[in-house]
Amino acid sequence: NAGVTQTPKFQVLKTGQSMTLQCAQDMNHNSMYWYRQDPGMGLRLIYYSASEGTTDKGEVPNGYNVSRLNKREFSLRLESAAPSQTSVYFCASSEAFRQGGFSNQPQHFGDGTRLSIL
Amino acid sequence: AQSVTQLDSQVPVFEEAPVELRCNYSSSVSVYLFWYVQYPNQGLQLLLKYLSGSTLVKGINGFEAEFNKSQTSFHLRKPSVHISDTAEYFCAVSAPGAGNKLTFGGGTRVLVKP
Numbered sequence: 001n002a003g004v005t006q007t008p009k010f011q012v013l014k015t016g017q018s019m020t021l022q023c024a025q026d027m028n029h030n031s032m033y034w035y036r037q038d039p040g041m042g043l044r045l046i047y048y049s050a051s052e053g054t055t056d057k058g059e060v061p062n063g064y065n066v067s068r069l070n071k072r073e074f075s076l077r078l079e080s081a082a083p084s085q086t087s088v089y090f091c092a093s094s095e096a097f098r099q100g101g102f103s104n105q106p107q108h109f110g111d112g113t114r115l116s117i118l
Numbered sequence: 119a120q121s122v123t124q125l126d127s128q129v130p131v132f133e134e135a136p137v138e139l140r141c142n143y144s145s146s147v148s149v150y151l152f153w154y155v156q157y158p159n160q161g162l163q164l165l166l167k168y169l170s171g172s173t174l175v176k177g178i179n180g181f182e183a184e185f186n187k188s189q190t191s192f193h194l195r196k197p198s199v200h201i202s203d204t205a206e207y208f209c210a211v212s213a214p215g216a217g218n219k220l221t222f223g224g225g226t227r228v229l230v231k232p
Contacts, residue, residue, distance in 0.1 A: 033219075040127060040225070042124075042222035042224045043162075043208065044222075045219060045220075058219070090162070092161075094218050095218075104150050105218060106167060107164075109154075109161030111160055112160075
């Protein structure tokens with residue numbers, strides 16, 4: 001079972017370069033998420049997509065853009081990379097949250113993309 | 119808004135000894151609580167979750183957690199750890215109005231020594 005697949009696994013960029021991180025899930029989940037993980041700070045939500053066709057900002061969206069290409073795929077783009085964006089990026093997916101409430105559905109994570117910006 | 123505090127950033131423990139990882143959250147409303155584990159160079163995996171009902175929740179790999187509403191805590195325990203439990207552990211909360219968004223604690227790194 002593939003689950004959530006992220007590409008690439010590692011990337012080194014120079015300041016000012018752009019790149020797109022890819023994420024695909026095969027669990028037919030409606031909701032998808034992008035997080036960044038920094039030491040001692042846990043995971044912080046960058047953007048999320050509650051369902052196909054919708055995207056919303058999370059806690060730390062500045063410097064990033066996202067595209068929900070279809071139900072399976074959710075990409076994260078860095079338009080002009082900065083050293084502060086050096087981090088490990090995780091994509092996750094889950095069943096859709098219940099309308100009007102909040103969800104008890106766990107999120108399923110990919111193995112991450114380790115991004116270094118020089 | 120809710121927040122999650124994991125009180126220990128690192129916990130060294132000897133093999134076959136018990137371990138407790140502390141998690142406190144702040145929220146004025148009822149929440150759902152989760153513990154995730156991250157093994158080296160991997161993504162997060164769900165260990166267990168508290169939704170409602172019994173305050174003692176059992177998860178995978180012999181872990182359990184106890185929900186304490188009055189103390190707003192959700193501590194994770196294992197009575198006897200193995201080398202393979204070396205990992206980082208994250209507590210997370212889901213709250214009304216947040217959809218399925220999770221708020222994570224800063225993580226606790228467990229190092230099991232032989």
